[in-house]
Amino acid sequence: MGPVIAPDERMGEPWCAIIAALLCVLTTACNRLDHELQQHREKFESLAASAEFIGDAWLSGSTSGTYTATALSQTFLLVEKERARLASTPDALIDRRGAELSDSAEALARTIASLLDDVRGVDAPAVRQRLAAVPFAPPKRYGRNR
Amino acid sequence: MDLVRDLLDKKVVDRHGRDMGRVDRLILESGEHSAPRVVAFQIGPDALAARVAPWCGRLASGLQRLFKVDEGRPVRIELADVLSIDADVKVDVAFGETATATIERALRRWVGSLPFSS
Amino acid sequence: MGAIVDLVLGVVTSIGGFVEVGSISTAAQAGSEFGYQLIWAIAIATAMLALLTEMSGRLAAVSRRTVAAAVRERFGIHFQLVPLTAELVIDTLLITAEIGGAAIAIKLLTNVGFEWWLAPLALLTWLLLWLSGFAVIEYGLGLLGLVTLAFVISAWQLHPDVSDIGRSFLPTTPHHHYTRYAFLAVSIVGATISPYLLNFFSSGAIEEKLTESELWVNTTTAYMGMCFGGVVSMGVLVTSAMVLQPRHILVDSYEQAALMFVPVFGHYAIPLFAAALGIGCFGAAVELTVNIGYTFSQVFNWTWGANKPRRDCARFVTAFTFVLLMALGVALMGFDPLRLTMLSVALTVVIMPIVVLPFLVLMNDKKYVKDHTSGVIANGVLAALTIVGGILAVVVVPLEMFGG
Numbered sequence: 001m002g003p004v005i006a007p008d009e010r011m012g013e014p015w016c017a018i019i020a021a022l023l024c025v026l027t028t029a030c031n032r033l034d035h036e037l038q039q040h041r042e043k044f045e046s047l048a049a050s051a052e053f054i055g056d057a058w059l060s061g062s063t064s065g066t067y068t069a070t071a072l073s074q075t076f077l078l079v080e081k082e083r084a085r086l087a088s089t090p091d092a093l094i095d096r097r098g099a100e101l102s103d104s105a106e107a108l109a110r111t112i113a114s115l116l117d118d119v120r121g122v123d124a125p126a127v128r129q130r131l132a133a134v135p136f137a138p139p140k141r142y143g144r145n146r
Numbered sequence: 147m148d149l150v151r152d153l154l155d156k157k158v159v160d161r162h163g164r165d166m167g168r169v170d171r172l173i174l175e176s177g178e179h180s181a182p183r184v185v186a187f188q189i190g191p192d193a194l195a196a197r198v199a200p201w202c203g204r205l206a207s208g209l210q211r212l213f214k215v216d217e218g219r220p221v222r223i224e225l226a227d228v229l230s231i232d233a234d235v236k237v238d239v240a241f242g243e244t245a246t247a248t249i250e251r252a253l254r255r256w257v258g259s260l261p262f263s264s
Numbered sequence: 265m266g267a268i269v270d271l272v273l274g275v276v277t278s279i280g281g282f283v284e285v286g287s288i289s290t291a292a293q294a295g296s297e298f299g300y301q302l303i304w305a306i307a308i309a310t311a312m313l314a315l316l317t318e319m320s321g322r323l324a325a326v327s328r329r330t331v332a333a334a335v336r337e338r339f340g341i342h343f344q345l346v347p348l349t350a351e352l353v354i355d356t357l358l359i360t361a362e363i364g365g366a367a368i369a370i371k372l373l374t375n376v377g378f379e380w381w382l383a384p385l386a387l388l389t390w391l392l393l394w395l396s397g398f399a400v401i402e403y404g405l406g407l408l409g410l411v412t413l414a415f416v417i418s419a420w421q422l423h424p425d426v427s428d429i430g431r432s433f434l435p436t437t438p439h440h441h442y443t444r445y446a447f448l449a450v451s452i453v454g455a456t457i458s459p460y461l462l463n464f465f466s467s468g469a470i471e472e473k474l475t476e477s478e479l480w481v482n483t484t485t486a487y488m489g490m491c492f493g494g495v496v497s498m499g500v501l502v503t504s505a506m507v508l509q510p511r512h513i514l515v516d517s518y519e520q521a522a523l524m525f526v527p528v529f530g531h532y533a534i535p536l537f538a539a540a541l542g543i544g545c546f547g548a549a550v551e552l553t554v555n556i557g558y559t560f561s562q563v564f565n566w567t568w569g570a571n572k573p574r575r576d577c578a579r580f581v582t583a584f585t586f587v588l589l590m591a592l593g594v595a596l597m598g599f600d601p602l603r604l605t606m607l608s609v610a611l612t613v614v615i616m617p618i619v620v621l622p623f624l625v626l627m628n629d630k631k632y633v634k635d636h637t638s639g640v641i642a643n644g645v646l647a648a649l650t651i652v653g654g655i656l657a658v659v660v661v662p663l664e665m666f667g668g
Contacts, residue, residue, distance in 0.1 A: 047516075067372055155337050258578070263573065
């Protein structure tokens with residue numbers, strides 16, 4: 001005769017399955033949210049780096065005011081598009097990391113708009129100052145590429 | 147002769163070597179006690195469209211009537227008028243004498259009116 | 265002597281005409297996101313393109329039939345309708361993307377919105393086709409397109425590690441974003457092996473009256489021209505990898521891509537990039553447009569030819585005019601040119617099997633190519649390309665959704 005399973009233990013098995021399934025769903029949702037937030041971050045970092053590069057190129061005389069204005073305008077539009085995409089996911093905004101990302105992205109958009117204004121006004125010192133405080137800008141490392 | 151391989155969809159050129167279109171549809175005749183034989187072929191968008199699907203053929207015919215380019219269509223070339231069948235099908239008619247030239251002539255009116263068209 | 269001149273011109277213009285909006289955008293994105301890792305995709309796609317263009321030219325020279333005409337005759341209208349319809353849709357989108365690319369090139373220099381340049385560029389395309397013969401279309405634009413060698417010069421001047429580049433000719437797995445990597449690899453194939461090039465190449469062979477005795481010119485032009493052209497594409501990727509990737513810049517716009525020239529060319533960077541992008545795109549737009557005229561004229565056997573008086577080939581002129589107007593209409597709807605480019609190259613991959621499959625039959629049919637049939641190796645490569653093309657056609661849509 002095999003082990004007798006007590007009635008309450010038997011009743012506990014479906015609950016374990018339900019909890020396990022819920023945990024799976026939550027984990028998948030969290031992973032998806034992590035992945036989405038990471039993608040948004042990478043995009044904003046790219047756009048910040050672009051704005052920095054464009055500003056540096058203008059300061060060094062490598063690019064004209066015309067191109068710089070065009071490029072900064074386009075970069076600004078891309079930041080706004082990415083912000084709109086971030087804002088369209090309520091879960092991302094509720095999340096603390098998503099909310100911080102959204103705030104930094106707004107700051108980035110303002111910085112780029114100000115850069116654009118400074119370039120149009122041919123104000124090199126102002127541009128230099130703003131480039132030193134671009135949100136998301138990664139540390140400069142122009143080492144060997146693999 | 148393999149009708150599909152050697153005749154259908156082949157280039158048709160007139161007696162002067164001018165492109166006339168392609169063999170778009172074959173016309174077969176069969177008697178009570180004889181095998182079907184090719185007696186003619188047709189050239190034209192309506193003939194080709196009808197091969198794709200009957201409703202396509204009706205649509206093409208309708209469009210031709212709408213644009214008033216339906217006279218003499220579809221162009222039928224009797225087998226007796228075929229001079230040779232090798233790389234192309236050479237026929238003993240002139241491009242300009244048949245309705246195959248209708249659309250080309252109609253479009254030439256606007257193309258030819260533009261400067262430097264010649 | 266004439267054959268040598270034809271050969272040199274053919275190779276040079278193949279180089280100049282290789283790079284256009286699809287290859288620039290895919291290579292730039294690949295370099296900025298994955299460094300050198302996708303060089304193998306450019307190499308393989310270029311080799312396949314060289315093989316297919318050589319076959320197109322050989323078919324035309326021996327059979328006096330272009331690819332479109334031969335497919336109609338050999339496979340019938342029911343088969344032909346599929347690639348014909350697909351090419352009409354995709355080539356219209358490609359013309360839109362190319363005109364958009366050229367418009368953005370002008371925007372880079374003027375800061376005037378690219379939308380304002382679409383109609384003038386479409387008109388310029390039409391005028392060039394209206395007024396010019398084949399030599400100007402093929403050689404004139406191809407020679408101007410040599411400005412794209414700036415990508416090779418830039419890559420050279422950045423002193424990349426040649427051994428790293430050499431290793432990248434073998435496929436490797438990426439460290440991140442696997443779906444994106446796969447999507448870009450497939451897109452590079454789609455951008456390189458554009459179906460229109462095959463019929464355009466064969467039409468060119470007919471226009472220039474290439475004969476059986478000049479097949480060596482065709483073979484050399486196809487392989488040397490395409491391979492050197494592939495080097496230009498690699499120049500885009502390497503420059504992007506060395507300039508944009510270390511700065512974590514992902515290419516989402518042509519304005520960002522233009523930055524890749526700054527370290528090497530300084531204040532010539534933007535004008536040079538704009539010239540390369542503009543001329544490359546404009547040249548491709550002209551070729552795509554005239555090729556639609558060629559394709560329809562050859563399928564239905566209308567009089568055609570860029571060297572013929574335009575009034576003598578009214579249906580040929582009407583066909584390419586109509587498609588150019590459709591492309592302009594799509595462009596004026598305001599789609600982002602970079603996104604449209606990526607969509608077009610993905611669609612190109614979808615129809616690749618039906619574009620490649622006819623070559624397996626035609627190049628072994630002595631009625632068309634006489635004794636110049638393909639060898640075992642070429643047939644094997646073509647069969648493999650058809651199968652791989654079929655697999656890519658299935659995976660490209662999900663890849664576009666998840667990695668595009």
